[in-house]
Amino acid sequence: MSRLLVVGAGPSGLGCATELARSGGHDVLLIDRVPVAGGESGWDKPEVRDLVRAATGAGVEFRLGAAAAVWTDRRLLLTAPGAIRWVEADHLFYAGGLRPATASDLNIVGERPAGVLPATVADHLLSTGVRLWKRAVVVGDGPWAPHIAERIRGAGGHVTAVGAGSPTWADQVVAGGTGLEVLGSDRVHTLRVVDGTRVRDLVCDVVILASGPLPNRNVDGALAEGAPHVTFVQPLDARGIAPRAQAGRAIAAHWARTNGGNP
Amino acid sequence: MTTTRYDVVVVGGGVLGTAVAERLARTSASVCLLEAEGDVGEHASKGNAGVAVSYYGGPGTLETDLINASNPFWEELCERLDVPYRRIGGLMVALSDREAERLEHTRAEAAACGVRVRILSAGEVREAEPLVTPDAVAGLSLPDEGIIDPMRLTAAFASLAAVNGAVIRLRERVEAIEHEDDGTSTVITGAGRYRARFVVNAAGVGAGAVSRMAGGDPLVTWPRKGQYVVVDRAFAGALRQIVFCTHLPDTKGINVVPTTHGSALLGPTATDVTDPDDRATDAETIARVVAEAARLVPAVAEAYAIKTFAANRPAGDEPYRLRVDAHVPNLVHVTDRSAGVSISPAAAQYTLDLLQAAGLDAVERPGAHTALPRVPRLRTAPEPERLTEVDPLYGQVVCACEHVSAAEIEAALSAPVPATSIDGVRKRTGAGYGRCQGSLCLAGISFLTAMATGCGPDAVRHTVRGTVGS
Numbered sequence: 001m002s003r004l005l006v007v008g009a010g011p012s013g014l015g016c017a018t019e020l021a022r023s024g025g026h027d028v029l030l031i032d033r034v035p036v037a038g039g040e041s042g043w044d045k046p047e048v049r050d051l052v053r054a055a056t057g058a059g060v061e062f063r064l065g066a067a068a069a070v071w072t073d074r075r076l077l078l079t080a081p082g083a084i085r086w087v088e089a090d091h092l093f094y095a096g097g098l099r100p101a102t103a104s105d106l107n108i109v110g111e112r113p114a115g116v117l118p119a120t121v122a123d124h125l126l127s128t129g130v131r132l133w134k135r136a137v138v139v140g141d142g143p144w145a146p147h148i149a150e151r152i153r154g155a156g157g158h159v160t161a162v163g164a165g166s167p168t169w170a171d172q173v174v175a176g177g178t179g180l181e182v183l184g185s186d187r188v189h190t191l192r193v194v195d196g197t198r199v200r201d202l203v204c205d206v207v208i209l210a211s212g213p214l215p216n217r218n219v220d221g222a223l224a225e226g227a228p229h230v231t232f233v234q235p236l237d238a239r240g241i242a243p244r245a246q247a248g249r250a251i252a253a254h255w256a257r258t259n260g261g262n263p
Numbered sequence: 264m265t266t267t268r269y270d271v272v273v274v275g276g277g278v279l280g281t282a283v284a285e286r287l288a289r290t291s292a293s294v295c296l297l298e299a300e301g302d303v304g305e306h307a308s309k310g311n312a313g314v315a316v317s318y319y320g321g322p323g324t325l326e327t328d329l330i331n332a333s334n335p336f337w338e339e340l341c342e343r344l345d346v347p348y349r350r351i352g353g354l355m356v357a358l359s360d361r362e363a364e365r366l367e368h369t370r371a372e373a374a375a376c377g378v379r380v381r382i383l384s385a386g387e388v389r390e391a392e393p394l395v396t397p398d399a400v401a402g403l404s405l406p407d408e409g410i411i412d413p414m415r416l417t418a419a420f421a422s423l424a425a426v427n428g429a430v431i432r433l434r435e436r437v438e439a440i441e442h443e444d445d446g447t448s449t450v451i452t453g454a455g456r457y458r459a460r461f462v463v464n465a466a467g468v469g470a471g472a473v474s475r476m477a478g479g480d481p482l483v484t485w486p487r488k489g490q491y492v493v494v495d496r497a498f499a500g501a502l503r504q505i506v507f508c509t510h511l512p513d514t515k516g517i518n519v520v521p522t523t524h525g526s527a528l529l530g531p532t533a534t535d536v537t538d539p540d541d542r543a544t545d546a547e548t549i550a551r552v553v554a555e556a557a558r559l560v561p562a563v564a565e566a567y568a569i570k571t572f573a574a575n576r577p578a579g580d581e582p583y584r585l586r587v588d589a590h591v592p593n594l595v596h597v598t599d600r601s602a603g604v605s606i607s608p609a610a611a612q613y614t615l616d617l618l619q620a621a622g623l624d625a626v627e628r629p630g631a632h633t634a635l636p637r638v639p640r641l642r643t644a645p646e647p648e649r650l651t652e653v654d655p656l657y658g659q660v661v662c663a664c665e666h667v668s669a670a671e672i673e674a675a676l677s678a679p680v681p682a683t684s685i686d687g688v689r690k691r692t693g694a695g696y697g698r699c700q701g702s703l704c705l706a707g708i709s710f711l712t713a714m715a716t717g718c719g720p721d722a723v724r725h726t727v728r729g730t731v732g733s
């Protein structure tokens with residue numbers, strides 16, 4: 001009987017853990033840093049509740065509210081308020097979700113002033129209900145972009161989409177060009193779109209980085225493909241709860257077929 | 264406007280100004296530090312490579328003396344100040360016979376400075392640092408080079424100064440200095456007037472302007488920009504030493520420098536600019552930095568680049584100045600273009616000596632604090648599982664990439680000179696330094712900072728100059 005850890009209780013982690021538990025003979029612990037399952041999809045969706053029920057039914061054990069930090073010598077350092085401890089296991093499945101591309105991922109250069117924010121952060125801040133920005137530039141068309149643009153426009157703000165094709169969620173659409181440059185020393189005031197020798201200056205009070213998604217990686221020892229005893233469960237193309245859960249199940253099934261009783 | 268009186272007013276809260284304030288605060292002299300920005304260490308002192316050098320220039324200079332006087336004591340000082348420091352050594356790499364010849368020159372110069380140094384064969388170079396290019400023909404080992412967290416050092420100097428009674432005033436740009444009949448001076452900011460027996464000019468690139476205000480020596484200062492690329496510790500963790508390129512007569516070139524955070528810096532460039540606030544990176548320079556760094560350590564070309572940044576050295580008509588002004592007897596200049604971190608402890612003592620020679624009546628104050636309380640760090644703690652005994656909040660990880668806990672963030676927000684912005688938290692804890700650049704944690708840090716500073720979610724400061732909302 002091998003002990004398997006799944007880090008990340010979003011839909012892909014839930015699907016993965018359930019499949020591992022069903023494929024027999026494994027003792028599966030599903031871990032998440034926040035105290036509820038569901039990940040970015042949220043805990044209260046009926047589909048998420050169904051996935052949690054299925055996991056429990058298959059015998060998956062949950063450890064919620066504990067963040068994984070380090071994977072070394074088949075031990076995972078788990079941190080929870082009041083309790084930091086090592087958990088031994090045979091294999092780690094990392095389902096830590098997706099993140100927007102950073103300025104560096106997008107080769108954005110220039111200054112580093114206030115007001116350049118990852119889409120995930122902008123989303124959290126907007127959910128406080130305060131009107132934060134009047135003229136936003138949203139870079140990219142990752143899964144966060146439409147939702148954020150809607151919130152900003154809903155509060156009376158103006159949204160320019162850059163490098164997002166021709167989305168319906170923006171007031172103004174600008175092609176991505178060959179390079180982007182942030183201007184402003186106190187707070188961002190312009191995103192400069194360079195296209196060969198031409199430049200176009202977009203005046204703004206916030207730049208939201210919504211390109212991607214890219215896989216989140218934050219457990220030392222489980223950072224790159226090829227890390228020993230690690231399988232990454234971070235499907236980039238699957239969007240929505242059911243497809244992500246399905247992708248998680250597929251990765252687990254593939255692993256069970258190829259590694260089976262021999263993690 | 265009331266006037267407050269101090270024995271010494273220090274202008275500038277970079278690593279040198281805070282080091283001087285910390286040293287003075289352990290004496291009987293009263294001291295006030297005035298910093299224009301909303302935090303200490305916002306200029307050169309946060310944007311440098313963090314090398315505590317053993318060798319920088321030729322023998323017989325004051326800068327070399329101060330490096331030599333500082334270098335042996337880093338472990339002891341950083342232990343007391345709770346600042347990350349590691350004496351990992353440096354390796355200067357020659358890629359051609361011409362460079363190998365230059366290495367011999369550098370070896371002779373470093374040896375003349377009294378620095379431990381040794382020429383390595385190509386084989387020894389690769390043994391010392393397997394990541395160095397196989398094209399290396401020779402190397403120079405400098406075992407007393409170390410890496411330090413320059414921001415933590417600056418914040419620690421400021422905090423210990425404050426603990427010992429120094430007054431640290433932020434957001435107070437010095438605008439005028441008037442001399443009084445009794446030989447004292449009045450230092451004037453937008454918010455106050457400070458009467459001082461002595462003024463220390465540690466304003467970095469602003470030192471020329473401060474000297475002009477005081478009617479002092481015509482110091483010429485200007486910003487010299489350096490650009491960097493930060494690469495991930497998934498790669499950088501394998502680096503054993505600082506890898507320097509061979510110093511050529513006209514340039515010191517691009518290096519690969521591990522940081523105390525585990526990442527590595529590629530850089531810096533050196534370009535004179537006019538605006539001290541110009542800290543923009545550009546695509547062409549960044550591409551060149553990566554290419555040049557890859558000549559030394561080929562694997563950096565594949566390493567994940569976390570971010571780019573730039574900072575400005577306080578360049579000037581003299582590379583450094585630690586002296587009493589020739590015209591104004593109660594004005595002392597303390598600036599250094601390129602090694603300010605490395606000289607800071609000894610420079611602070613030297614400044615005290617200068618002030619005393621100029622008539623400052625300062626004696627050691629018994630009972631002055633010499634250490635700051637230690638804040639353990641989750642990521643580097645040898646036994647992380649024991650930290651929740653210290654504080655249960657160690658178990659609450661806020662920054663996932665860098666494994667920074669709520670306990671560390673709370674400590675930064677409640678330090679004697681505390682973080683008051685998301686950036687201030689980042690500078691003091693590393694939260695947000697990692698590969699996701701805050702996409703998971705920035706909102707959480709923003710809420711913690713808002714609570715600690717009594718702001719709403721829109722008015723909380725992102726950087727010291729700009730808020731989250733607009």
Ligand SMILES: Cc1cc2nc3c(=O)[nH]c(=O)nc-3n(C[C@H](O)[C@H](O)[C@H](O)COP(=O)(O)OP(=O)(O)OC[C@H]3O[C@@H](n4cnc5c(N)ncnc54)[C@H](O)[C@@H]3O)c2cc1C
Pocket residue numbers: 274275276277278279280297298299300303304305306307308309310311312313314315316435436437438465466467468469470473487488489490531574575576577597598599600601602603604605606
């Ligand atoms: C790219 C780069 C790499 C470097 N690498 C290294 C290295 O590896 N090792 C090393 O030892 N050194 C290094 N240095 C040099 C080092 O950073 C500097 O020597 C050092 O930081 C200078 O400290 P400072 O306190 O004089 O200046 P600063 O940190 O610039 O501080 C000056 C302060 O004065 C304030 N100020 C200015 N005018 C006024 C005014 N009128 N009123 C109030 N406040 C004012 C400013 O706001 C600022 O905070 C590097 C520098 C750069 C830029």
